[in-house]
Amino acid sequence: MTSRRQFIARLHTIPSRAIQRWTLALVVAALLLGLAAEGPPPASLDTRATRMLAGEQFDFVGWEAMALLGKLAHVLVAPQRYMDEPARRDLLLDYLRAVADIERLDWEIQRAYTDPQVEDAEATTAEWRARLAGLRAAEETRQPLAEAILEEQTACVLVEEGFGLLSQEVPPVGSHFTPLPLLLVVSPRDHIERTFDLSLRRGLDVAQQEAIEAQMDATLDVSSLVTHIGGMAAYPAMLFESSSLTWLADVTAHEWAHHYLTLRPLGWNYDASSEARTINETVASIVGKEMGRRMIARYYPELLPPEPAAEEAEREASPSEPPAFDFNSEMRQTRVRVDELLAQGQIEEAEDYMEMRRQEFVAQGYGIRKLNQAYFAFHGAYADEPGAAGEDPVGPAVRDLRARSPDLHTFVARVARVTTLAELEALLGKVDD
Numbered sequence: 001m002t003s004r005r006q007f008i009a010r011l012h013t014i015p016s017r018a019i020q021r022w023t024l025a026l027v028v029a030a031l032l033l034g035l036a037a038e039g040p041p042p043a044s045l046d047t048r049a050t051r052m053l054a055g056e057q058f059d060f061v062g063w064e065a066m067a068l069l070g071k072l073a074h075v076l077v078a079p080q081r082y083m084d085e086p087a088r089r090d091l092l093l094d095y096l097r098a099v100a101d102i103e104r105l106d107w108e109i110q111r112a113y114t115d116p117q118v119e120d121a122e123a124t125t126a127e128w129r130a131r132l133a134g135l136r137a138a139e140e141t142r143q144p145l146a147e148a149i150l151e152e153q154t155a156c157v158l159v160e161e162g163f164g165l166l167s168q169e170v171p172p173v174g175s176h177f178t179p180l181p182l183l184l185v186v187s188p189r190d191h192i193e194r195t196f197d198l199s200l201r202r203g204l205d206v207a208q209q210e211a212i213e214a215q216m217d218a219t220l221d222v223s224s225l226v227t228h229i230g231g232m233a234a235y236p237a238m239l240f241e242s243s244s245l246t247w248l249a250d251v252t253a254h255e256w257a258h259h260y261l262t263l264r265p266l267g268w269n270y271d272a273s274s275e276a277r278t279i280n281e282t283v284a285s286i287v288g289k290e291m292g293r294r295m296i297a298r299y300y301p302e303l304l305p306p307e308p309a310a311e312e313a314e315r316e317a318s319p320s321e322p323p324a325f326d327f328n329s330e331m332r333q334t335r336v337r338v339d340e341l342l343a344q345g346q347i348e349e350a351e352d353y354m355e356m357r358r359q360e361f362v363a364q365g366y367g368i369r370k371l372n373q374a375y376f377a378f379h380g381a382y383a384d385e386p387g388a389a390g391e392d393p394v395g396p397a398v399r400d401l402r403a404r405s406p407d408l409h410t411f412v413a414r415v416a417r418v419t420t421l422a423e424l425e426a427l428l429g430k431v432d433d
Contacts, residue, residue: 045220046196049186052215058181058199060234067176067236074144080152088149089299093245095146098139100243105132143177147236151175154252157294162409163260171259174236175252180229181238182209186216187223187377189347192339193274194377200226206369213370223373233258246305249295254288257412264416275394276419278381282398283415285384290408325364328387330357335376335390342373397424404431 050057080088109128113121151173158169179202186196200212209226216224230251232238237255242248261267261280269276296304334357341350351372358371368375379388383395398415401424405411414431418424 049196056200058201071236080145080148092146092149095142096243096245099241102135103243147175150252153295153299157291157298173256175239176236177241178238180240182226183229185225185374185378187373189223189373191342192373192376225370225374227378231255245300245303250288250292253291254284257284257287261416265419266416269419275421278383278394279398281381282383282395285382286402327366328385331387332390335388339390394421401428
């Protein structure tokens with residue numbers, strides 16, 4: 001048994017920066033969780049939908065408690081502090097290779113259960129499932145350390161960009177690989193607007209998702225979509241586990257940007273309007289892409305993917321090849337046409353058109369389960385490049401402000417104060433002066 005004196009001596013060996021980092025993080029988390037708002041009136045769509053799906057909602061309080069306890073337990077040891085950079089790099093890459101092995105094995109097991117040629121899927125996959133359990137157990141022991149390394153590498157480039165105070169990024173980068181909840185998104189049928197969303201428990205299969213959508217649509221006469229997400233700005237941020245370093249670097253910085261904006265007007269007003277939400281998500285997407293690339297360039301340069309512009313130039317240099325299906329361009333055209341039909345009051349025609357287009361996307365290899373008003377209400381908020389936002393002017397204005405800003409920190413500091421398109425356009429006018 002450890003004596004009191006030994007315990008106190010051990011506390012003195014804990015890196016002070018780690019304690020400061022997570023003390024600040026807990027304060028921020030407490031502030032975020034403590035924010036209260038008036039509830040919706042009893043007859044509102046929000047209230048009716050929430051009551052309808054009371055048994056399917058995600059338990060955020062339980063998840064948050066377990067995630068914060070796990071982070072605190074790790075910070076008391078913080079083994080990454082005693083690893084040099086090559087060792088950190090090797091551990092994270094080894095972890096991602098293990099995740100890739102798990103993804104491949106899990107896919108083989110799922111394929112066996114769906115293959116009509118396999119008569120006894122349970123017996124066929126018995127050895128695979130045993131191996132998968134072993135891989136997951138080994139992965140879970142390394143997960144907290146892999147998360148900490150990713151957090152600190154991301155924090156380093158953020159501080160270099162100017163997002164820091166006394167060499168500490170504010171708020172601290174916090175992320176946790178975890179199975180994510182599903183998200184229910186609701187839009188009116190006669191126009192595209194995200195009027196309601198609700199996090200649902202993970203593990204709902206496709207049949208259950210479609211049953212929820214059907215219930216919502218029939219009962220409330222709305223357009224609804226239950227969709228997967230790649231991350232959520234809880235604290236620590238919830239990240240979908242992936243073997244792609246490029247994706248993880250991007251989404252870690254993306255979710256941190258949401259944490260940063262939460263302390264500023266653009267974050268406070270996230271749910272105030274579709275304009276504020278689109279500005280917020282577009283800014284986070286820009287931060288994710290730029291800081292994600294910078295992190296990889298610094299720590300894993302051989303894994304840095306080519307710039308999108310370079311890939312486009314390479315495609316244009318090969319005119320003999322047939323033009324590739326441009327998902328973003330096709331989705332933008334679809335959104336524009338849908339907006340036109342809805343503006344003319346042709347709701348059913350717009351819905352028939354979206355289903356026709358969905359089938360075309362599927363034929364091109366894009367597995368879109370449902371393309372409707374709610375789909376565009378969700379995906380249209382991520383307007384860092386043309387696509388599901390259609391002709392919405394908010395995304396181009398945000399991208400224009402980034403192009404006119406000397407660096408990313410200046411851009412974020414400027415845009416964090418605005419919450420509407422009018423304010424954004426006024427800010428662009430001042431930048432020109």
